[in-house]
Amino acid sequence: MSERLEPSESYGVHLAGDDAVVPFQVDALDLRGRTVQMGPAIDAMLARHDYPPAVSKLLAEAIVLTVLLGSSLKFEGQFLLQTQTDGPVDMLVVDFRTPGDLRAYARFDKARVAAMAAGADPSALLGTGILAMTIDQGPHTSRYQGIVALEGGTLEDVAHAYFAQSEQIPTLVRLAVAELYTRGETGAARHGWRAGGLLVQFLPDAPERIAHRDISGGDAPEGVEMPGGDEDDAWVEAQSLVGTIEDHELIDPDVPVERLLYRLFHERGVRVYDPTPVRDQCSCSRERIAGVLRSFTAEEIEESIEDGAITVTCEFCGTRYGFDPAEFRAAG
Structure with missing residues (x-):
């Protein structure tokens, strides 16, 4: 859905606001x-x-x-x-x-x-x-x-x-x-x-209205501007x-x-068209991280253990996930 903008006193449209x-x-x-x-x-x-x-x-x-x-x-x-x-x-x-x-x-x-x-x-x-x-x-x-x-x-x-x-x-x-x-x-x-x-x-x-600058073949002297077409008004x-x-x-x-x-x-x-909201939403999950850990070798699992547990912190959202190493030893 689209709406034509009118003067601010009478927009007649729903303002998108933040994060949209x-x-x-x-x-x-x-x-x-x-x-x-x-x-x-x-x-x-x-x-x-x-x-x-x-x-x-x-x-x-x-x-x-x-x-x-x-x-x-x-x-x-x-x-x-x-x-x-x-x-x-x-x-x-x-x-x-x-x-x-x-x-x-x-x-x-x-x-x-x-x-x-x-x-x-x-x-x-x-x-x-x-x-x-x-x-x-x-x-x-x-x-x-x-x-x-x-x-x-x-x-x-x-x-x-x-x-x-x-x-x-x-x-x-x-x-x-x-x-x-x-x-x-x-x-x-x-x-x-x-x-x-x-x-x-x-x-x-009409695509011909887009003027493309020529790409140098590498023979132009340094500092020389390559010619390009006139830009559309x-x-x-x-x-x-x-x-x-x-x-x-x-x-x-x-x-x-x-x-x-x-x-x-x-x-x-x-x-203007309907706004699309954007949000702070990480895609990490316990299931996804567990799937990655299951792909580790036995040696990699042992190297990941600290104080008897495997702890993974998402670099994006900071969420910490704790796992029992026994789960992945059995899977290996």
Whole structure:
């Protein structure tokens, strides 16, 4: 179901609020996209780990990017975003399972992160390496994986490079994260994380309207820009409009995503579709972990025993599972 946005005084639509992805389209500009504001869900995922603020911010950006990409899946499956780098934050993992279950984890070197100045460039946290995006439709299908190099820059930059190289769809991504401090009923300050994002793609009916930059065959002199076709006027206008977005508009609870979309595209007409909720929901379970342990050799089982028990802690949600080793010795 879709509804055309009208001025804020008379939207006539149900506002999505936090933790819900809102698909939209602007027919006059051949645009389709998704936007989201995240509050309680992302705060819960970050709060259960003792991450330094810089690591929390980076992981939150990865979570929002994963939501914007994973929510496009039209089937039951999984979208996994993972980085592997040589930076102080050497791994980010965000797991999105349709229609909207999320879990996320960051691995980092405490000493290296602590040695960085406050407000350090996120690219310095990531370092160099790769970012992999994996789509899994289930056990009877082949996985699809796209890989893009991480060589400095933000996750927004990486997303743009991915779409330019792999999908060849003109795409704009905006991500924002902030810490929010409010006063509770007792007057004490309360801390929480908020994040938001917007993804816009140019998808005209006539594919020739998408200008593709030529890919160098490797013979061009260093520093020489390869020629590319002129961009479509509609896409130029879209980039100009999206370029006016300020970070606070993506995360402010008093600026719902519908209001932002109306501000950006009201002159062209913007239509929104039913929101899809996203939630902090880990997929770990005692049964799943027990299944993994049953695949261990007898030697691996013995090595896993500590104080007479096997204890497994989920890196995503922090849940601890305890097992009697005798169960797996018998299975072996």
